Amino acid sequence: MIVDGKRKIWKDYQKEIPDDHYFYVRSCIRQNFFPASEVMFLKIMRDELACDIYENEYHTTCSGIGYHCDVVPMETTMTVIARQFALMTEAGYKNYAASCITSFGLYSEVIETWRHFPDLLKKIRKNLKEATGREFEIPEYLSHASDIIYKVRHDIAAKGKYRLINRFTGRPLKVVEHVGCHYSKMFPHKGIGGAEYPYVLAGMIEAWGGEVVDYPERRHCCGFGFRQYFIKANRGYSIANTHKKFESMEPFKPDMIITNCPGCPYFLDRWQYAIAEMEGKTYGEDGHGIPVFTYEEVASIVLGYNPWDMGLQVHQVAVEPLLNKIGISYNPEEKYKGFNNEDMGHPEKPVNLKTY
Amino acid sequence: MIKRVAVIGGGIAGMEAAGLLASRGYDVLLVEKEQDLGGNVAKWDRLFPSKTPASDIVNKIKLGLSPSIKVLTNRTVTRMIRNNDNFALLLSDETLEKVDAILVTTGFQVFDALRKEEYGYGIYDNVITSVDLERMFASKKVLCKNGKEPKCVAFIHCVGSRDEKVNNHYCSRVCCITAVKQAIEMKELYPTADVYCFYMDLRMFGRYYEDFYHDAQAKYSVSFVRGRLSEAGETHDNKIVLKAEDTLIGKPLKVTVDMLVLMTGMESPDTTENLSACLELEQGNDRFITPADPYIHNNCTHRRGIFVAGACTAPKNIPETLADARSAVVAIEDYLFTYTD
Numbered sequence: 001m002i003v004d005g006k007r008k009i010w011k012d013y014q015k016e017i018p019d020d021h022y023f024y025v026r027s028c029i030r031q032n033f034f035p036a037s038e039v040m041f042l043k044i045m046r047d048e049l050a051c052d053i054y055e056n057e058y059h060t061t062c063s064g065i066g067y068h069c070d071v072v073p074m075e076t077t078m079t080v081i082a083r084q085f086a087l088m089t090e091a092g093y094k095n096y097a098a099s100c101i102t103s104f105g106l107y108s109e110v111i112e113t114w115r116h117f118p119d120l121l122k123k124i125r126k127n128l129k130e131a132t133g134r135e136f137e138i139p140e141y142l143s144h145a146s147d148i149i150y151k152v153r154h155d156i157a158a159k160g161k162y163r164l165i166n167r168f169t170g171r172p173l174k175v176v177e178h179v180g181c182h183y184s185k186m187f188p189h190k191g192i193g194g195a196e197y198p199y200v201l202a203g204m205i206e207a208w209g210g211e212v213v214d215y216p217e218r219r220h221c222c223g224f225g226f227r228q229y230f231i232k233a234n235r236g237y238s239i240a241n242t243h244k245k246f247e248s249m250e251p252f253k254p255d256m257i258i259t260n261c262p263g264c265p266y267f268l269d270r271w272q273y274a275i276a277e278m279e280g281k282t283y284g285e286d287g288h289g290i291p292v293f294t295y296e297e298v299a300s301i302v303l304g305y306n307p308w309d310m311g312l313q314v315h316q317v318a319v320e321p322l323l324n325k326i327g328i329s330y331n332p333e334e335k336y337k338g339f340n341n342e343d344m345g346h347p348e349k350p351v352n353l354k355t356y
Numbered sequence: 357m358i359k360r361v362a363v364i365g366g367g368i369a370g371m372e373a374a375g376l377l378a379s380r381g382y383d384v385l386l387v388e389k390e391q392d393l394g395g396n397v398a399k400w401d402r403l404f405p406s407k408t409p410a411s412d413i414v415n416k417i418k419l420g421l422s423p424s425i426k427v428l429t430n431r432t433v434t435r436m437i438r439n440n441d442n443f444a445l446l447l448s449d450e451t452l453e454k455v456d457a458i459l460v461t462t463g464f465q466v467f468d469a470l471r472k473e474e475y476g477y478g479i480y481d482n483v484i485t486s487v488d489l490e491r492m493f494a495s496k497k498v499l500c501k502n503g504k505e506p507k508c509v510a511f512i513h514c515v516g517s518r519d520e521k522v523n524n525h526y527c528s529r530v531c532c533i534t535a536v537k538q539a540i541e542m543k544e545l546y547p548t549a550d551v552y553c554f555y556m557d558l559r560m561f562g563r564y565y566e567d568f569y570h571d572a573q574a575k576y577s578v579s580f581v582r583g584r585l586s587e588a589g590e591t592h593d594n595k596i597v598l599k600a601e602d603t604l605i606g607k608p609l610k611v612t613v614d615m616l617v618l619m620t621g622m623e624s625p626d627t628t629e630n631l632s633a634c635l636e637l638e639q640g641n642d643r644f645i646t647p648a649d650p651y652i653h654n655n656c657t658h659r660r661g662i663f664v665a666g667a668c669t670a671p672k673n674i675p676e677t678l679a680d681a682r683s684a685v686v687a688i689e690d691y692l693f694t695y696t697d
Contacts, residue, residue: 005479
């Protein structure tokens with residue numbers, strides 16, 4: 001691997017990311033899968049870095065899942081997105097930050113389509129006005145939330161209590177970065193680092209002390225790929241994709257996986273359980289899986305937040321081996337305690353995948 | 357009075373034309389941007405389909421350069437001033453040269469494989485280009501990065517050619533036969549190695565090319581797969597994993613190789629835009645220089661007194677390039693015979 005070669009490519013794919021004043025829109029599904037990731041993003045940006053990140057309770061889905069499953073027509077999707085932009089405009093913001101990769105890709109696609117077809121933009125403005133009475137401006141800057149964390153990665157490292165270093169060996173942790181397909185595969189110049197060797201997560205890993213693992217199936221879909229999963233008959237494709245990725249990364253012995261998409265961490269995490277139960281195979285050390293994180297979770301780990309406050313107990317693959325490698329102190333007794341020390345109950349243990 | 361001709365570009369077309377013009381009694385100025393004459397061919401090891409050393413051809417053409425030719429290397433033309441049928445050329449060293457006709461023979465540049473990011477050139481240790489492989493053949497050392505002999509090698513045709521993504525729609529013509537030649541040379545060097553060629557179409561247009569292709573399969577067991585590479589990745593032991601589709605059987609395939617060779621195509625040099633602006637020449641949408649017409653006046657340009665030859669107008673092989681250079685000499689001679697200064 002010639003890292004300098006990658007650096008040359010990364011230089012060609014940089015984008016402008018504003019420092020402050022964002023209108024933030026959440027993902028439809030992330031709060032169910034990794035419940036504290038978005039909360040941690042807001043906490044880091046507001047409490048740690050004193051940035052202005054505004055969110056509005058009236059925003060809706062971008063309709064991306066429906067659009068990509070062919071049940072929502074393009075013009076409907078555009079009108080829904082126009083309404084999101086109207087909420088931003090009404091709130092006095094020009095910088096739009098999407099939590100979801102699919103939304104980010106869809107916003108990019110819609111804005112680009114309007115640029116090429118101004119008459120369509122006029123029609124969508126008319127649709128929105130007639131349906132809601134609202135008007136909108138196209139965002140001056142469109143960022144994915146991981147772009148913003150990338151921009152502040154060195155600030156996070158400077159404030160951090162931990163680094164992605166194996167305390168037993170003193171070596172950097174080997175980190176697989178999995179970037180959501182809709183981040184830059186459609187529009188390479190809208191993502192940091194481009195489509196083939198995205199730098200958005202690799203930059204975070206480097207800044208926080210880890211070592212990036214590049215493996216042959218790095219670019220491959222996580223296994224979510226809407227039609228693979230949402231169409232029940234295709235779910236075999238979904239797990240086959242995930243299986244292919246794990247088989248490919250296995251020889252590199254990664255310590256952890258970091259992702260920036262709603263579906264990717266979910267499928268890379270949960271399918272490890274399914275593969276273990278179906279095939280009896282696990283990919284981590286001593287019968288464990290490879291822990292999978294969102295970038296907000298990793299940022300929070302680096303900053304020293306309590307792992308159970310950021311929702312790491314809902315991961316299928318146990319995160320404790322990684323926390324132990326980094327040397328993070330945590331109380332195992334608190335893992336399944338909710339508010340007011342209420343017991344949340346303990347999940348059933350898988351047969352083949354080792355958990356804590 | 358002896359007429360003076362400037363030849364811009366010191367590759368095989370420029371040298372061939374300069375030699376012939378000088379032998380016909382013209383005063384010739386040969387301007388080359390590199391330090392040495394010979395262009396792209398001088399960087400090649402052996403030529404298809406005869407495996408003749410490229411240096412033999414370059415040296416033979418160089419022998420035709422008479423001492424009367426004024427050779428200026430490490431220089432480019434920065435400005436042209438036309439005075440009726442005379443030209444004054446300002447060179448990059450600020451010198452001024454007056455000439456009666458200009459022949460452009462600036463040739464081609466090799467496609468920069470870094471632009472096909474998904475193929476991993478400059479990123480993965482064992483991804484090289486056909487130009488790199490020629491250098492290896494010349495040094496008699498064709499080895500992987502770890503110093504070991506490759507046991508499995510893949511050649512990817514059409515890298516930077518017939519590819520809308522890199523804005524090169526045209527065929528570079530010589531890459532197919534070059535891949536066949538290099539695949540055979542690889543098998544000669546390592547007879548037990550598995551060698552694959554991934555192609556879109558095989559364009560064996562020249563004399564004996566088809567025979568060469570047949571030999572590659574029948575005598576050397578080179579495997580030809582009709583399918584374009586979608587992406588390359590690197591394994592933990594620095595092998596290259598290729599993903600492609602075999603379009604003849606309609607199935608995706610994955611192959612792990614020790615070495616990946618990208619058959620990089622021809623492009624109009626980056627300097628063509630400036631030179632065309634300077635000489636008031638026209639470029640096509642493929643960025644090569646457009647001649648006055650493609651049939652009868654293919655060495656003339658839209659500008660009186662300025663001529664073109666060789667691969668600066670389109671990808672060409674060596675015989676075509678040399679024939680084009682000779683035909684340009686005839687066109688220049690006709691022109692200079694009829695015009696009065």
